[in-house]
Amino acid sequence: xxxxxxxxxxxxxxxxxxxxxxxxxxxxxxxxxxxxxxxxxxxxxxxxxxxxxxxxxxxxxxxxxxxxxxxxxxxxxxxxxxxxxxxxxxxxxxxxxxxxxxxxxxxxxxxxxxxxxxxxxxxxxxxxxxxxxxxxxxxxxxxxxxxxxxxx
Numbered sequence: 323x324x325x326x327x328x329x330x331x332x333x334x335x336x337x338x339x340x341x342x343x344x345x346x347x348x349x350x351x352x353x354x355x356x357x358x359x360x361x362x363x364x365x366x367x368x369x370x371x372x373x374x375x376x377x378x379x380x381x382x383x384x385x386x387x388x389x390x391x392x393x394x395x396x397x398x399x400x401x402x403x404x405x406x407x408x409x410x411x412x413x414x415x416x417x418x419x420x421x422x423x424x425x426x427x428x429x430x431x432x433x434x435x436x437x438x439x440x441x442x443x444x445x446x447x448x449x450x451x452x453x454x455x456x457x458x459x460x461x462x463x464x465x466x467x468x469x470x471x472x473x474x
Contacts, residue, residue, distance in 0.1 A: 368460070375463070379466045385468070387474040448466075449463050
């Protein structure tokens with residue numbers, strides 16, 4: 323007695339080919355995921371540097387015109403490597419304080435320079451530098467002006 327055998331299911335070759343195609347596509351997706359994670363980390367560092375620079379720029383512009391931190395020349399942030407993401411200044415004693423954040427290993431070098439443009443105008447440049455894990459150096463700069471006002 324002879325039966326009519328129809329092919330049911332998949333052959334081993336078909337399964338192996340489909341697994342190979344699936345594996346290659348997953349590897350491609352994983353490569354894009356790694357690139358996306360690195361881009362997010364770089365964006366986080368740039369955002370942190372931008373927030374620090376803008377905050378320091380605003381704080382320096384709010385100091386009295388004759389404040390020691392606004393004398394002409396370059397001013398590093400106590401010569402320290404800044405590991406935090408938040409900065410605030412206490413305008414009473416004109417100190418710059420650093421808040422350290424959890425697990426941050428990337429350092430920011432913070433400095434500013436002041437140029438006396440004329441007797442009533444100071445140009446302030448804030449510079450934030452940092453090193454990426456791939457040893458690529460980056461920096462952001464902020465420019466602001468401080469004028470001699472009525473309340474100084």
